[in-house]
Amino acid sequence: MLNYNEIKPGVAVLVENEPYVCTWNNIMQKQQRRPVNQTKLRHLIKGNVIEYSFQQSDKLYEAEIDTRPAQFIFEKNDEWFFHDASDKSKRFSLSTDMVGESGKFLKPNTEIETQAFDGKIFRVKLPIKVELKVVEAPPDVRGNTAQGGSKIVTLETGATINTPMFVKEGDIVRINTETGDYVERV
Numbered sequence: 001m002l003n004y005n006e007i008k009p010g011v012a013v014l015v016e017n018e019p020y021v022c023t024w025n026n027i028m029q030k031q032q033r034r035p036v037n038q039t040k041l042r043h044l045i046k047g048n049v050i051e052y053s054f055q056q057s058d059k060l061y062e063a064e065i066d067t068r069p070a071q072f073i074f075e076k077n078d079e080w081f082f083h084d085a086s087d088k089s090k091r092f093s094l095s096t097d098m099v100g101e102s103g104k105f106l107k108p109n110t111e112i113e114t115q116a117f118d119g120k121i122f123r124v125k126l127p128i129k130v131e132l133k134v135v136e137a138p139p140d141v142r143g144n145t146a147q148g149g150s151k152i153v154t155l156e157t158g159a160t161i162n163t164p165m166f167v168k169e170g171d172i173v174r175i176n177t178e179t180g181d182y183v184e185r186v
Helices: 101-105
Strands: 012-015 018-028 036-043 049-054 065-076 079-084 091-095 111-117 120-125 129-136 150-155 160-164 172-176 181-185
Touching: 018 049, 091 120, 150 172, 160 172, 160 181
Parallel strands: none
Antiparallel strands: 012 018, 018 036, 036 049, 065 079, 065 111, 079 091, 111 120, 129 150, 129 172, 150 160, 172 181
């Protein structure tokens, strides 16, 4: 049971038996009135965002989210295949919408985490940083490097990212999967 003031960003709650996660909150109190917790909630499965105000008398239930480790196998025709980390015979597949934009950094045998509500997976959480090999990089070009020139390279998964000029074909680079940015050369 949660009180109205315990709903903060990152807390998952049930509102009208639907799972939501708080993305923003503001506890507001006007003169001679009861305080109100104004929030923005994102639906865990559908993804839509609503604004909701919780009164002091509201009691809420926390949404039970199961987190399980899994391993990526392969991707084919916009379908991503995974298996349970402890049992390879328990396979499942997810659509591109569920994997998201960061899926372009997944290579076979990458450890991930799945988050589920009532047995239905709603999110795939990748490691924050992954190491990938550069398979195609244009040659360095001399020119205006006052701003620290960069070039676009292709990684082993097919993703393209901006990197500094010194990165060459065959190098292994570390990428932040949340932002899609180059971090460092390994």
